[in-house]
Amino acid sequence: MTGPGDVGRLRRWEDSGATWEVLTRGPDGVVIALLSCDAGEEMDRLASADPELLDYVGERRRSDE
Template identity: 50%
Template sequence: MPQKAAPPSSALAALLRWEERGGTWAVLNRSPRELTISLRTCTAGEEVERLTSDDTDLAGHVGDRVRSEE
């Protein structure tokens, strides 16, 4: 029986929900251990919340990008 794909981590799930709803994001800080991402409105780009995580799934999704628009 094929294995089901693991659900995304909570940090990645939060970012994916944000993207699905049209929100944008920008990386504020990137270190070898942690990412801090600014979650922004889709209309004016105003920061609504910050997401800080050491989650490797989140880091993999963001990759080398600085903004969601890249």
């Protein structure tokens, strides 16, 4: 089970079979595109500076890396 917050949201997205991609990364945090599991279409965005999320994403550009 995933906890609340941005990491939980991103992990639930992954657990549903969908993917994500970092659109921007900077000193103010990241903006992540939440992509559909079938066509990779952008469904939503997650913008966050949450240290837990930044640690979880690390240097990856996409969830499949």
